Amino acid sequence: MTQTTTAINTFASLDVNSLRQDFPVLKRQVHGQPLVYLDNAATTQKPKIVIDTVDDFYTRYNANVHRGVHTLSQEATIAYENARETIAKFINAASAQEIVFTRGTTESINLVAQSYGRKQLKPGDEIIISHMEHHSNIVPWQLLCEQTGAILKVIPINAVGELLLEDYAKLLSQKTKIVAIGHISNALGSINPIKQIIQMAHDYHAKVLIDGAQAAPHTAIDVQALDCDFYAFSGHKAYGPTGIGALYAKADLLNAMPPYQGGGEMIKMVSFNKTIYNDIPHKFEAGTPNIAGAIGFAKAVEYIQDIGLTAMAAYEKELLEYATARMKQIAKIRLIGEAQHKASIISFLFEDVHAHDVATILDHQGIAVRAGHHCAMPVMEFYNITASARASFAFYNTTDEIDQLIHGIHKVIEVLGG
Amino acid sequence: MNDLQNLYQELIIDHGKNPRNFGELNPHDRQAEGFNPLCGDKLTLYLTLTDDIITEVKFKGAGCAISTASASLMTDAIKGKSITEVQQLFSSFHDMITQGQQTMDLGKLAVLSGVREFPMRVKCATLAWHTLQSALHNAAEIATTE
Numbered sequence: 001m002t003q004t005t006t007a008i009n010t011f012a013s014l015d016v017n018s019l020r021q022d023f024p025v026l027k028r029q030v031h032g033q034p035l036v037y038l039d040n041a042a043t044t045q046k047p048k049i050v051i052d053t054v055d056d057f058y059t060r061y062n063a064n065v066h067r068g069v070h071t072l073s074q075e076a077t078i079a080y081e082n083a084r085e086t087i088a089k090f091i092n093a094a095s096a097q098e099i100v101f102t103r104g105t106t107e108s109i110n111l112v113a114q115s116y117g118r119k120q121l122k123p124g125d126e127i128i129i130s131h132m133e134h135h136s137n138i139v140p141w142q143l144l145c146e147q148t149g150a151i152l153k154v155i156p157i158n159a160v161g162e163l164l165l166e167d168y169a170k171l172l173s174q175k176t177k178i179v180a181i182g183h184i185s186n187a188l189g190s191i192n193p194i195k196q197i198i199q200m201a202h203d204y205h206a207k208v209l210i211d212g213a214q215a216a217p218h219t220a221i222d223v224q225a226l227d228c229d230f231y232a233f234s235g236h237k238a239y240g241p242t243g244i245g246a247l248y249a250k251a252d253l254l255n256a257m258p259p260y261q262g263g264g265e266m267i268k269m270v271s272f273n274k275t276i277y278n279d280i281p282h283k284f285e286a287g288t289p290n291i292a293g294a295i296g297f298a299k300a301v302e303y304i305q306d307i308g309l310t311a312m313a314a315y316e317k318e319l320l321e322y323a324t325a326r327m328k329q330i331a332k333i334r335l336i337g338e339a340q341h342k343a344s345i346i347s348f349l350f351e352d353v354h355a356h357d358v359a360t361i362l363d364h365q366g367i368a369v370r371a372g373h374h375c376a377m378p379v380m381e382f383y384n385i386t387a388s389a390r391a392s393f394a395f396y397n398t399t400d401e402i403d404q405l406i407h408g409i410h411k412v413i414e415v416l417g418g
Numbered sequence: 419m420n421d422l423q424n425l426y427q428e429l430i431i432d433h434g435k436n437p438r439n440f441g442e443l444n445p446h447d448r449q450a451e452g453f454n455p456l457c458g459d460k461l462t463l464y465l466t467l468t469d470d471i472i473t474e475v476k477f478k479g480a481g482c483a484i485s486t487a488s489a490s491l492m493t494d495a496i497k498g499k500s501i502t503e504v505q506q507l508f509s510s511f512h513d514m515i516t517q518g519q520q521t522m523d524l525g526k527l528a529v530l531s532g533v534r535e536f537p538m539r540v541k542c543a544t545l546a547w548h549t550l551q552s553a554l555h556n557a558a559e560i561a562t563t564e
Contacts, residue, residue, distance in 0.1 A: 352435065354482030356457050357426075360536060364422045373458040386458040386480050415426050416483060417435075 014315045019307065020396050022047040033366030036401045041186050041345050041392035042370050043236045044217060046300070053299040054241060057292045064288055066265060080291050083298035084281070087246050090301045091231060092222040097251060100281040101294050104245035105213040106136040108232030109180070111247055111284060112209050113140040115257045116230075117178060123149030126175040128206075130155040130163055130192075131382055132185045135375040137211040141180060150177070157382065161188035161337035169200060176206040183215035187376040187390070188337030189320075189345030191219070198228050207253070213237055217394070218316060218343050220309045223248050235293060240300030244293030247284075254280040261286040312395040316344040319393045323402045330406070332413055336388050344393035347374070353416045355387040361415055362389075362408045369405075424532035425539070426483065434483030439493035443476035448556060452479075452549030454541055459485050463549045470501045477546065484530075484539055489546035491526055501554060508547050515543055 028035045063072035088096040102108045155168045179201040209230035217238040234245040263286030268276040336347040359371035370390040443464035452461040461479035515533045533543045
């Protein structure tokens with residue numbers, strides 16, 4: 001990084017240049033240029049402390065959990081259950097037994113749809129989602145509708161990418177059984193007013209699932225204050241490993257829900273006449289879990305908490321404002337999604353250059369952005385586009401990197417004429 | 419010439435911005451849809467056949483420079499050719515962009531050889547060809563690059 005970077009990036013209370021040293025991959029070069037990683041909404045990079053924590057598990061105490069009486073198994077079990085405690089505290093769950101480890105947000109949502117939803121829903125019941133959902137918060141509910149005869153309703157959005165709450169109010173009725181909404185839109189960056197959405201649903205005794213995949217790395221989450229029934233999120237979008245995530249669910253709901261998958265770990269006693277299921281949350285964790293992942297996930301959460309989510313969010317907001325202002329100066333690009341409350345995600349497109357070509361040319365300058373439909377094809381359809389390019393920022397990004405993005409966008413215009 | 423310039427050669431940019439044989443073809447004998455789930459590129463291909471000769475071909479759709487240029491160049495290249503000749507062309511084109519081997523003279527299609535250095539973009543360049551396969555086999559299913 002240059003000297004100017006050092007000067008510019010002291011504008012928030014984060015020492016970004018020192019924090020960047022925590023991330024080994026940021027030292028990489030891509031196509032002979034320093035990596036500018038702006039695809040954080042897809043997955044964040046991992047700090048060395050998370051990588052070391054996973055490494056330490058496999059190096060020193062790899063063993064199965066809740067099984068053996070030997071030392072390694074005991075150490076692994078303690079670390080795994082401590083990880084659950086850490087995750088529970090991170091989102092202020094009332095108890096660690098309300099945290100089920102899953103493969104990620106997608107599996108968490110599918111678990112709720114198939115365990116809670118399949119048991120509870122009857123033909124004619126309604127599920128409400130929104131037009132800005134990620135496919136992982138659409139398809140599990142469509143499957144559930146096919147299985148139960150329930151009906152899917154969709155909250156519309158406005159041109160800047162905000163939910164239309166008046167329309168939501170009209171969709172709600174005694175038939176509404178589940179409301180499933182993203183906390184932050186991965187395609188648009190919109191931060192949804194989930195507390196209000198949850199209250200409105202509860203007036204009709206509907207249960208609410210929040211897809212928090214994009215929120216966990218950017219916002220402090222308090223599931224008790226929100227009073228949400230389910231909160232789904234992933235480790236890898238919050239500086240943790242891939243293949244690990246969590247489902248928060250209120251204990252009384254988890255207790256009443258049937259198992260999601262059968263196998264070891266989720267049982268107390270098995271015979272051919274009758275099987276007694278384990279207590280929550282283990283009832284929902286069939287098979288050997290992703291132990292290293294869970295421990296790494298917890299370490300990532302501790303890392304975020306050490307930095308402070310408030311400081312991180314404030315800095316990311318500054319990055320967003322800086323990038324938005326600079327990108328708006330480029331006449332040939334259009335920003336998609338300008339919600340009043342927005343996380344550090346910018347979708348953009350050129351009038352006549354496809355996002356894929358944009359991403360390829362940026363990649364050649366070492367800049368990683370996402371191009372495509374962002375697993376949110378209904379959003380693309382709403383804006384009548386097939387794809388957009390997306391730059392998403394993390395606290396380790398700098399204004400200098402945003403300048404490089406702007407320079408890269410001008411290069412796109414140079415190569416393809418914009 | 420670096421990889422990027424090699425990928426976005428003038429001929430490709432030209433065909434990407436001003437695709438030839440663009441639009442619907444009516445009447446037509448065959449029609450097929452192509453879809454790249456990775457980027458959302460969509461393409462519809464129409465063709466008329468006289469015996470086994472492709473006499474007319476058009477396409478419409480929205481895609482990146484590579485997929486649009488590839489579709490444009492493909493439609494130019496296959497017009498007037500027999501199905502057997504077209505299959506040979508596809509096979510050779512595929513070898514060129516995946517392995518870098520040119521087993522026959524590909525004419526203007528050779529301009530897409532730079533795609534080989536961009537493995538993530540091979541699917542863009544082959545979408546039209548997969549759709550063509552689907553049209554020739556009259557497959558009911560949408561052709562995808564997956």
